[in-house]
Amino acid sequence: MVSLMEAYKKLPGTNCRKCGENSCMSFAMKLLRGEVGLSKCTPLKDPKFREKKKELEKITSELGKAEETGLVINEETCNGCGNCVIACPVSPMEDPSAGGGKDPESKDVVLAVVDGKIRLINIKKCRRSGEDKRCRICADVCPTGSIDLV
Amino acid sequence: MMELVLEIKKIPKTGLEAETIKPENFVNKSIKEIEKIEVCSGNGKITLGSIFKISGKTAKNPSEQKIVIVGDASKIKRIGEAMSGGEILLKGDVGPRLGEFMVSGKIIVEGNADNWIGTSMNGGEIIVKGNAGDYMGSSIRGTNRGMRGGKILVDGNAGGEIGYGMVGGEITINGTADSFVGSYMRGGKIVVGNVLMNRIGFSMNGGEISIIDKTFNVPFYFRKIGEEGGFMQYSGDQSFDGKGLLKVQK
Amino acid sequence: MSIHIKNATVYDPVNKIDGEVMDVLVENGRIVTKLDTTPQIIDAKGKVLMSGGVDIHTHIAGPAINAGRLLRPEDKTIFLESKNGLHSGSGFSMPSTFMTGYAYALMGYSFLVEPAVPPIKAKHTHDELSDTPLVDKAALLLLGNNYLVAKNIADGNHDKLRDYVAWMLATTKTYGIKLVSPGAYLSWLWGKNKTKPKDAIPKFDITPSDIIAGLEDAAIKLKLPHPIHVHLNGMGYYGNYVSSLDEMKLPKERMHIAHLQYNSYGGDSWKNFESKADEIIKEVNKNAKLTFDVGQVTLDNTTTLTADSPFEQYLSQLTHQKWSSRDVELENGSGIVPYPYSGKNSVNAVQWAIGLELVLMAKDLSKVCLSTDHPNAGPFIRYPRIISWLMSKKVREKFANGLNESVLKRSSINSINRELTLYEIATITRSAPARILGIKYDGIKPGADANIAIYTPDDDKEKMFSAAEYVIFNGEVVVKNKNVVRSINGKTLHASMETKNPELERELQTFFRRYYSVGISNYVVS
């Protein structure tokens, strides 16, 4: 799964609004949510963006798979409060200290705070990676709205 | 009354604590001896002679001794501490903790006074023609037993937390006081023009507060109990069944 | 540095010296038989010489006493100016740390025990002890309401409890085990305000008596020098002597009872509150396992602070005084309430008498220690006044008739004629507490540590013991002509425990990561 910033960096960044969005950032958000097709971004057709276009196509193709969790993190607004890390039901199972509010050291937790921001550690462990998409705990406990479940 | 005049020459920038300036320290002493009396300044002690130009006469016993301080004394603290008689007249402003622990005698301030006038006062009288600061007649930090007796009269306005922990005595403020008048009051009387934010009688359990200004609206933690002599009467602080009396001019 | 003390009248119960006139030689911190260097001479002719005083129970350092100092700026009625290299300080019932050290040294004390350390804040206690000069120190660890202690006792694995206690003593660098109303705080957390020795503690289904038995068993197995130091349940309540007697019958080998005065109360209300010192001392006199420190009330405006949270809450409701309380995670609580004792108060007057009765009616004074549970029953600077009451019937009668007449009707203080001698005073302030603590304390004998106090005799015993003429600490003169002249730091003693249960330590690693709010590396006192 790719984070919003990585998708945004691959866009032209001209905010030309030809796609109907008012900035490339909101276009990237919608793109990851599968709410808009890549073809809508006309400047991408320019040959100098060929590399970036290929990478974007690879990302959007993965979007469609059934086991995708749809977990999107917005690093801009995350303040590293760790609510999602501790509240996630997977964390205390993988590392009991997360049950006690400590930062988990295990590599099998879904999320962990690194350098003041939330990072995806092991997305396979996320409860949403199967058919059942009901678990929304990390998005519910995020006070800054930095986690989106698309 | 024998008058001794202390005219301010020069006060160190870092201020003074002059609890030795009171009538009973000056009686039966010559001007020379008085000039040697020490006060605290900065990190040491300096003599009264280096601060004031001293003139006038000294009396036999304190009740006949009057001290007049001329000039801006707003940087001199603790004048008249635990004073047991006589009179002090301040022509200009005065610093904090005036007349702390006062027992008897009279202090008149023609200018403005500062915080902590008459802290834990037992008797005597303090009159301030100008405005006064906070914590007038209040208790020292950590206790809620403050002023026990004596009178304080302020012509102008006053600061906040007046009469904190008052047990007895009288405070009269013709102008308006800041919020929190009469907290932890057990006895005594406070008369005040008006109180900002209507915050009076916090944890009050006795004593009496009279508000002169009709526009004062009574806080909800005081319950109406009647009317008498042109004053509406309320009882509170109801948050803990306190038995203080609040009277508001009708 | 060597000192030659000439013609001193020595009282030293450790070596059975009762008023012999002798010379005492001191060199390199020890009492010696001969000197190698030219000594400083101290003419102690006609003066009384004792070894350094030992206080077995005084709250002088740690989070509770510090919260008390912070709570009461109005307690600062005494100040100490900083001059000739000594620090300043303030405080009457709870002096600041430097002032505490100087005041104890001035009275000739050289060893103090801080009896209540919450393990997670042990660093705070050690930091304050290191700022208390001129005395050696030790601290006792609060375990009577500890979660893991109660859990291990409830699960019945006593060996694991022994290893846990050993690990805790080593980790917090403390000297012995302290129980404060075992089980009462744990029950209070679930709304039960009074706990008797046989009541079941919620969530654990064990009784306070089980906790006392469990911890005594651990103390025996670990061969701790000092027995379990117990603040009995029901402390401070009227009519608590019955439950106190139950708990006094529990120990298998040894138990030291703290401030026994607070547990010798009769009557079924504050109105008919009376002394039951006779019943209590009867049990102590016949039960060889028991020792106690008295906790004498001195009728001052002091501050009560104890780890018995339920009692402190009750006291604050009774007196409407300020109330501070600290619940420490998984360990113990504590409560602080200022309390102005008054001789005119019928209960306080009898409390005053009860303490003196316990000491004066004790048969074997080597089981008795002088204390005021400082600052609960009174500040430690009142010890000389207590000594003057114990040494003269006339002085205590003169004091008694200034009190509420309940002291005559509800206690038998005025019918006791015993007057303690200097030798007996040296017992309850030196040899008895040292023996009960199990510290290396050899009194006035070659080879012993040179901690010496020299007093000028006086009919007014309070004046005599308030300020020693000379005090020698670690072989150096620190008090001269009743003034502290030097400040040197003493050492803090702790039990030498080697913990050999790696499996328990792994378990604790996960327990700390799971339920404590600090990492285990921050729990260890370095």
Place this chain on the structure above:
Amino acid sequence: MMISDVTCPVCGCGCDDIRVQLDDSKIAKVYGVCIMGQQKFRKSQSPERITKPLKKEDGKFVEISWDDAINEAAEILSKASHSLFYGWSETSCEAMKVGIDLAELTHGFIDGQSSHCHGPSIIGEQSVGIPSCTLGMVMNYADLVIYWGSNPIESHPRHMSRFSTYPRGIYSGEGRRDRKIVVIDTRKTLTANVSNLFFQIKPNSDFELISALRMVLNGKEIPDEVAGLNREEITKLADTMKNCGYGVVFVGLGLTHSKGKSNNVENLYHLVRRLNDFTRFNVIPMRGHYNVAGLNQVLTWRTGYPFAVDFFRGYPCYNPGETSVIDILARGEVDAMLSISSDPVSHFPKKCVEHLAEIPIISMDIVRTPTTELSDLVIPGVITGIDAVGTYYRMDNIPLIAKKIIEPPFDFTHSDEETLKKIYDKILEKKKK
């Protein structure tokens, strides 16, 4: 190389579960730390770090040697008749002890940020007493957590995830579901986003709301609307507090800095004390800096008073409002100042800063701030918890050890304590002459 159990030297949470990845003694990655902590770890490595003592000569800073800086500092402090030692909340307790010795030796003032941050909470504690507990009690026992005038998500980011809301304690095994989180504030804060109940009150009306709650607990009538809340909401809040198993109120600057100041907190302590007749209820002030509580503890055991201590008579005097830093500066009672790990010029009222401009200032800090620009002497600070070891006290007064993970960017001193000790000895030397 990975270092674990690292402590974060920023806010009152005192997190001690941080892990730092070092690549050739440079901080590469920091695990577990929130965004505030991350900034400090990054700042410790930044080129802005002050690495040489600076002396102001006719308006411009000139680099001077270490010995000259110590001598200059001692010169300023010995000449002053009334010096102020201010700051301390971001340095170690060991440095504070030397600071207290300096104030005692020069008969000056010592005060810290607590005087104008949670000073009102301490004054309230001194007149009523405070039922309180450690953060571990909140984690294991609390089923009701109230944030009053406090917004931890922005001031103490990991507070809810480490202690109050999401951990699974012994008696709160379900974690979030076992707890009710209430936020009382004048605006909908980020913390309110994740709380169960949010009461939006009118600014400066906390005092009235607390009195109303106390009256409801006493079965008394309250008006239809108090502090912007109607009677049902206030009764509901009072019942929630009364019927919980173990409740905790976290007090923030919303309560201590709105009108009423220490009276608000005093009234709250009365309320919480009354609640202890029904259940167990405690208060924890949300102390800001990581060692602001440390200054209160060290100053209290050494002098008897928690802050605003004046040694001018040779023994400690204490009277907040008279001996506190804002008042002595506004009255101009100080003629020299040592400011350590603090930035008074940015935060103090105008009148105080005007006086600061007239007196010599020595500032010990890690980066240039408005205070260093106004100073006459700047001495490089050492960051306790990154460059040096030291003791500090968390917001619930639990002592912790700040760990050293890298060397400071200079070698003439290893800690603030060592720097201050040198100044102390130099002043003693000058006094002997």
